[in-house]
Amino acid sequence: EMPPDRKDLSQADRALLLKKLSQSLQAADAAQVALHGRGPLRRLTRDEFEQNLRDMLALPHLDIRDLLPQDREQQHCNKVAEVLDMSRIQLDAYLEAADQALRQAVASGMQPRTREQHHLPATRMFQTAETFGGREAMFYAKDSQMVPLSGGDLARMRKENRHDPEMELAIFRSASWPYYGYPDVFKAREAGAYRIRFSARAVRQLRDFSLRPAWDSIPMNFRARKQSGADVSGDVRVTGETFDI
Structure with a gap:
């Protein structure tokens, strides 16, 4: 013993x-x-x-x-x-x-880098109006109801810089996970550490594409990488709860 x-x-x-x-x-x-x-x-x-x-x-x-x-x-x-x-x-x-x-x-110059902040609304988080998996996998919503935006709608909003701050991007896991969300406009100008914050909530999707609070929240990981596509996503998918941004 x-x-x-x-x-x-x-x-x-x-x-x-x-x-x-x-x-x-x-x-x-x-x-x-x-x-x-x-x-x-x-x-x-x-x-x-x-x-x-x-x-x-x-x-x-x-x-x-x-x-x-x-x-x-x-x-x-x-x-x-x-x-x-x-x-x-x-x-x-x-x-x-x-x-x-x-x-x-090592510092890249004599002067410290200027601190910049960028705020991206939901309609700038993806370059397209849909992703792999169809409408059930991703759509835009406001007041917990789906807003049927097309690619043309997004293009006009971005051209006119007219974005609704109340709009949300609803993302759900599907057989085509992970997705590729390349934020519009922002590009890192140099290599280094960047701090990214997301405002999110856990929801359930009903048959009419309305949203309700989730019974339990599910952890989701985010990882930044070079732009890719479905043909090279296998190494991302095997990591599990990974979102390719």
């Missing part, structure tokens, strides 16, 4: 047991070292390399993992020294990733 009762063994018996175990463990360790040598040195995996750079450069959101070749595995473990080789390609990739991390950590 664990943990053992301290009173099960006397102090003398405990000392004798530890002495016997120590001798056998040391002998087994010496035999292992004689046969295979001490634990070999190995390079950092790409996850470890990214985490170390985040700590050293104080960049908690640094994302350089995908710049590095995927680590090989042995028996479903990617930290085995035998398979963590360092080829010329590996070295070039690690150096390039380190350079990119340093560019993010």
Whole structure:
């Protein structure tokens, strides 16, 4: 039974047991070292390399993992020294990733960046009026009722810069998840960390496309990436609750 009762063994018996175990463990360790040598040195995996750079450069959101070749595995473990080789390609990739991390950590000019804020209404969140999955997957709503906007309607609203702040974008998971919402107008002018906030609520969709409060909220993750399409969305879809913006 664990943990053992301290009173099960006397102090003398405990000392004798530890002495016997120590001798056998040391002998087994010496035999292992004689046969295979001490634990070999190995390079950092790409996850470890990214985490170390985040700590050293104080960049908690640094994302350089995908710049590095995927680590090989042995028996479903990617930290085995035998398979963590360092080829010329590996070295070039690690150096390039380190350079990119340093560019993010070091100021790009003499003056600090000017802080900018952009507010995007619902009708600027998607470039189109619908997405994969049909009307049940996405539509615009106001006062919890669907507003049937077409692509032409959105184009006119954006051309005239006429947006209703009460309009909402209703998104529901479907077989075609994830969706691709490329915000209209805004583009990041340089690499770096950007803070994005969403105002959202959990709802249920009824048959007439009206909205009602959800019984339970469901967590949803958001991830920014380069523009893609349905043909390259598999790597996003396998992550689960991911929204491609």
